[in-house]
Amino acid sequence: xxxxxxxxxxxxxxxxxxxxxxxxxxxxxxxLWASGDDRLPHRTDLxxxxxxxxxxxxxxxxxxxxxxxxEAMSGGAASFxxxxxxxxxxxxxxxxxxxxxxxxxxxxxxxxxxxxxxxxSTQASDGLGPLFNARSCQSCHxxxxxxxxxxxxxxxxISMFLRLSVPARTPEEFAALESRALLRIPEPTxxxxxxxxxxxxxxxxxxxxxxxxxxxxxxxxxxxxxxxxPTYSVADLGFGAxxxxxxxxxxxxxxxxxxxxxxxxxxxDILALADPADADDDGISGRPSWVIDEQSxxxxxxxxxxxxxxxxxxxxxxxxxxxxxxxxxPDAPAPHGDCTANQPDCLAMPSGVQDRLGDTEAPNPVxxxxxFYASNLAVPxxxxxxxxxxxxxxxxxxxxxxASCHQPNYVTRRDAATDAHQFQLIWPYSDxxxxxxxxxxxxxxxxxxxxxxEWKTPPxxxxxxxxAVNGHTQFLHDGRARSLLEAILWHGGEAExxxxxxxxxxxxxxxxLIAFLESL
Amino acid sequence: MVRIKSSNTSLKPSxxxxxxxxxxxxxxxxPALTPAQAMDITPSAVLDTYADIALAAYTDSHISALALxxxxxxxxxxxxxxxxxxxxxxxxxxxxxxQQTEVYRFGNAIVDEWEGRVNAWPLDEGLIDYVDAGFYGxxxxxxxxxxxxxxxxxxxxxxxxxxxxxSITPDFLQNTLHEAGEVxxxxxxxxxxxxxxLWGQDLNGTGxxxxxxxxxxxxxxxxxxxxxxxxIEFLVAASDLLLSDLEEMVGNWTEEGAARTTLLADEDAxxxxxxxxxxxxxxxxxxxxxxxxxxxxxxxxxxHDCFADNTHNSHYFDQIGIRNAYxxxxxxxxxxxxxxxxxxxxxxxxxxxxxxxxxxxxxATVTAMAIMRARAESIEAYDQMIGEGNEAGNATVQxxxxxxxxxxxxxxxxxxxxxxxxxxxEGSDSLDNPTAVFQ
Numbered sequence: 001x002x003x004x005x006x007x008x009x010x011x012x013x014x015x016x017x018x019x020x021x022x023x024x025x026x027x028x029x030x031x032l033w034a035s036g037d038d039r040l041p042h043r044t045d046l047x048x049x050x051x052x053x054x055x056x057x058x059x060x061x062x063x064x065x066x067x068x069x070x071e072a073m074s075g076g077a078a079s080f081x082x083x084x085x086x087x088x089x090x091x092x093x094x095x096x097x098x099x100x101x102x103x104x105x106x107x108x109x110x111x112x113x114x115x116x117x118x119x120x121s122t123q124a125s126d127g128l129g130p131l132f133n134a135r136s137c138q139s140c141h142x143x144x145x146x147x148x149x150x151x152x153x154x155x156x157x158i159s160m161f162l163r164l165s166v167p168a169r170t171p172e173e174f175a176a177l178e179s180r181a182l183l184r185i186p187e188p189t190x191x192x193x194x195x196x197x198x199x200x201x202x203x204x205x206x207x208x209x210x211x212x213x214x215x216x217x218x219x220x221x222x223x224x225x226x227x228x229x230p231t232y233s234v235a236d237l238g239f240g241a242x243x244x245x246x247x248x249x250x251x252x253x254x255x256x257x258x259x260x261x262x263x264x265x266x267x268x269d270i271l272a273l274a275d276p277a278d279a280d281d282d283g284i285s286g287r288p289s290w291v292i293d294e295q296s297x298x299x300x301x302x303x304x305x306x307x308x309x310x311x312x313x314x315x316x317x318x319x320x321x322x323x324x325x326x327x328x329x330p331d332a333p334a335p336h337g338d339c340t341a342n343q344p345d346c347l348a349m350p351s352g353v354q355d356r357l358g359d360t361e362a363p364n365p366v367x368x369x370x371x372f373y374a375s376n377l378a379v380p381x382x383x384x385x386x387x388x389x390x391x392x393x394x395x396x397x398x399x400x401x402x403a404s405c406h407q408p409n410y411v412t413r414r415d416a417a418t419d420a421h422q423f424q425l426i427w428p429y430s431d432x433x434x435x436x437x438x439x440x441x442x443x444x445x446x447x448x449x450x451x452x453x454e455w456k457t458p459p460x461x462x463x464x465x466x467x468a469v470n471g472h473t474q475f476l477h478d479g480r481a482r483s484l485l486e487a488i489l490w491h492g493g494e495a496e497x498x499x500x501x502x503x504x505x506x507x508x509x510x511x512x513l514i515a516f517l518e519s520l
Numbered sequence: 521m522v523r524i525k526s527s528n529t530s531l532k533p534s535x536x537x538x539x540x541x542x543x544x545x546x547x548x549x550x551p552a553l554t555p556a557q558a559m560d561i562t563p564s565a566v567l568d569t570y571a572d573i574a575l576a577a578y579t580d581s582h583i584s585a586l587a588l589x590x591x592x593x594x595x596x597x598x599x600x601x602x603x604x605x606x607x608x609x610x611x612x613x614x615x616x617x618x619q620q621t622e623v624y625r626f627g628n629a630i631v632d633e634w635e636g637r638v639n640a641w642p643l644d645e646g647l648i649d650y651v652d653a654g655f656y657g658x659x660x661x662x663x664x665x666x667x668x669x670x671x672x673x674x675x676x677x678x679x680x681x682x683x684x685x686x687s688i689t690p691d692f693l694q695n696t697l698h699e700a701g702e703v704x705x706x707x708x709x710x711x712x713x714x715x716x717x718l719w720g721q722d723l724n725g726t727g728x729x730x731x732x733x734x735x736x737x738x739x740x741x742x743x744x745x746x747x748x749x750x751x752i753e754f755l756v757a758a759s760d761l762l763l764s765d766l767e768e769m770v771g772n773w774t775e776e777g778a779a780r781t782t783l784l785a786d787e788d789a790x791x792x793x794x795x796x797x798x799x800x801x802x803x804x805x806x807x808x809x810x811x812x813x814x815x816x817x818x819x820x821x822x823x824h825d826c827f828a829d830n831t832h833n834s835h836y837f838d839q840i841g842i843r844n845a846y847x848x849x850x851x852x853x854x855x856x857x858x859x860x861x862x863x864x865x866x867x868x869x870x871x872x873x874x875x876x877x878x879x880x881x882x883x884a885t886v887t888a889m890a891i892m893r894a895r896a897e898s899i900e901a902y903d904q905m906i907g908e909g910n911e912a913g914n915a916t917v918q919x920x921x922x923x924x925x926x927x928x929x930x931x932x933x934x935x936x937x938x939x940x941x942x943x944x945x946e947g948s949d950s951l952d953n954p955t956a957v958f959q
Contacts, residue, residue, distance in 0.1 A: 102808025425958035
């Protein structure tokens with residue numbers, strides 16, 4: 001049995017941290033270090049010797065004849081090594097202690113908890129809305145995996161919603177964007193997000209309407225792929241007309257795996273990949289998304305969200321509690337969520353705050369526990385890493401330039417807040433930077449540093465298990481792509497050259513590329 | 521690495537016996553009875569005991585589920601307060617051996633991947649049957665099936681597609697309704713679905729009382745609640761499914777069964793599986809999710825057997841199962857006892873004081889759970905104990921939580937003693953060991 005639980009014992013017993021695997025690396029590292037070449041000077045969390053080891057293990061690939069050491073364990077020691085079934089995204093980091101496992105499980109219960117409208121008999125569980133997209137976290141993050149657009153007019157849009165904003169028009173609004181106090185100006189009545197549900201007694205904001213147009217792409221080998229180009233609008237508006245300059249941006253819920261490991265990546269490792277002016281002239285820029293970390297008040301890299309708008313799992317979670325469910329937390333304390341001053345009926349609804357329990361609807365430790373849960377969903381181990389077709393696909397992935405943005409690996413910080421995330425070799429396949437993805441994918445709705453054509457490179461780990469976990473293969477920020485190939489063909493802008501190269505691939509090579517992605 | 525072996529003849533003789541009830545289970549191949557004899561305490565022998573107890577406890581679960589199934593048949597044939605109460609009593613009895621198997625879930629992937637079919641909770645009862653709208657709420661919509669009520673509706677929308685359930689069959693429950701729409705709370709199978717069928721909603725919050733479904737909900741001639749025929753179909757189908765699922769797990773622990781074979785394939789991993797099961801159930805599952813959360817929210821919905829108000833028994837027998845796994849002893853439902861070489865013996869050979877410490881803490885938690893159980897049976901139910909402002913009730917539950925955490929600390933010391941933490945990394949370079957990690 002692949003009993004991965006063994007890793008739990010690290011730390012539990014206190015004494016043993018086995019470094020058997022490192023002999024080879026240390027030899028390489030010695031060579032590097034002898035040359036005096038410290039390629040990771042920003043990694044002040046590491047000793048000089050560790051820096052050399054890390055630089056060595058992250059060196060560009062020279063051969064694709066065999067799998068790389070450790071590459072199967074996408075999330076390092078935190079990876080889930082059991083059966084990749086429908087629960088493959090719902091497992092905890094396999095190197096948690098029993099105590100951390102308890103926090104994870106409690107967080108899991110809160111993640112699946114259905115919040116109810118106020119007032120209710122279960123006072124610790126009320127406060128829903130008044131406007132909301134979902135009653136629990138899990139109802140959008142189905143199986144902790146990837147959301148999808150509605151199947152048809154009868155299906156709910158539960159794992160997808162629209163973000164709203166308008167251009168800055170007053171000096172105050174320009175100043176707010178300039179200081180990053182706001183990343184976008186909310187629609188004056190409907191706020192920053194379109195909630196299609198409301199508590200009893202209040203009208204919902206309306207419903208999202210999607211229409212698709214099919215467009216054919218002919219590949220070099222003659223295969224025809226149909227892409228569906230979506231158009232988004234709103235209907236049944238509950239609070240009057242929207243601002244004429246409103247900008248809509250659809251979002252599906254992204255997979256929840258590996259988020260704590262991403263937060264444990266050293267910002268210097270990401271900034272080293274940035275090339276805003278394309279100084280190396282490879283056609284790929286890569287710009288960091290700078291946002292304010294509301295815990296520290298400092299600027300930080302935006303790692304989470306389709307446009308990189310949140311620096312931490314905690315901030316992302318607090319935003320989702322507020323915007324998606326209408327539950328206030330100490331980090332986003334408005335009890336009425338996304339209600340605006342132009343929605344007085346919404347502001348007049350009862351809130352779920354009970355003073356004796358705390359000054360928000362979900363007082364501490366609810367957000368702490370949900371954040372811990374969201375930070376510790378394990379990345380499943382890869383399948384078939386040394387299959388010849390997968391290795392061929394991997395070499396194409398690198399040769400065609402996919403890896404320029406879908407950066408394969410990192411070694412996380414030694415000083416990461418959670419011990420389970422420290423010093424792990426991880427394989428997210430993202431540079432966590434903003435890239436121009438072309439007009440085809442553009443939402444034309446800027447957020448912070450991200451322009452209307454830019455998106456943050458999403459991680460690819462676990463992408464091959466989308467069907468096993470969620471029963472579909474719909475990708476990109478709005479789920480428009482119905483297969484990995486369609487998702488590739490939507491790439492434009494900086495990725496256009498790589499996309500065109502995929503169109504030109506021989507059939508077997510294209511299948512190999514997809515096989516590699518499915519092994520992630 | 522654990523290599524504890526002793527030829528000391530004073531070790532207790534194996535009394536490994538499988539006194540099989542007169543069950544017609546063909547899958548249950550009884551091991552030959554071993555005469556009392558001195559036996560080496562080897563990891564292999566410890567794993568044999570552990571697997572034998574699993575076989576016996578899942579067999580007992582199946583036997584008691586057969587009794588439940590018979591009681592359900594009697595209820596359906598002749599609905600009355602008496603037959604409904606008999607079915608409820610059979611359900612409570614069926615939980616006794618099953619809860620003692622929960623310790624096998626963590627550490628044995630085959631069990632863990634199967635468990636959601638038989639013991640998933642919490643469940644959205646509105647998926648299954650009528651509910652009290654005032655208590656339950658109707659504004660949901662994030663779970664389209666929140667109030668789908670399959671008993672009242674032959675046609676449902678699942679993921680935007682219409683599903684017709686002209687009759688409610690085990691196949692429909694397992695393959696269509698269970699976790700429909702990928703929502704984990706859409707529980708359509710297992711003990712808790714049957715529990716909801718027999719008891720109905722517990723509308724008493726943190727006040728006294730369990731669910732109170734009338735027997736006439738199953739009386740086609742004088743039907744209350746509507747759709748009695750479909751309600752009966754649901755109950756019978758869920759019971760049939762529980763039987764076949766338990767039978768499958770019994771098969772996994774027979775001599776050639778997949779769970780036993782996997783367990784025995786690697787001795788160190790096997791011993792680790794036993795201790796992982798103990799630690800994860802004690803701390804992560806019980807102390808954390810099942811008990812601490814309820815105290816945190818003071819929410820009566822955060823109760824494991826919430827319709828039947830049987831949570832005290834459920835927790836108590838989980839802890840008995842934990843002690844069984846450590847001591848290598850199990851008292852079957854017919855009163856016979858299985859015991860054999862155990863992790864306790866391994867620990868005692870290396871560090872008798874630590875073994876005494878673990879046994880003492882396991883017993884202390886059993887006592888704390890017994891106090892909680894006695895309170896539930898005499899003063900107030902578990903959902904009342906976790907109510908806001910109930911200091912004595914809260915403290916009773918907290919004492920059991922403290923015991924679970926405390927025993928886990930000692931189990932962690934056992935792991936260190938047996939040096940099990942290094943297993944994963946032995947010879948772990950590159951591709952010989954695909955689960956190797958960079959450290």
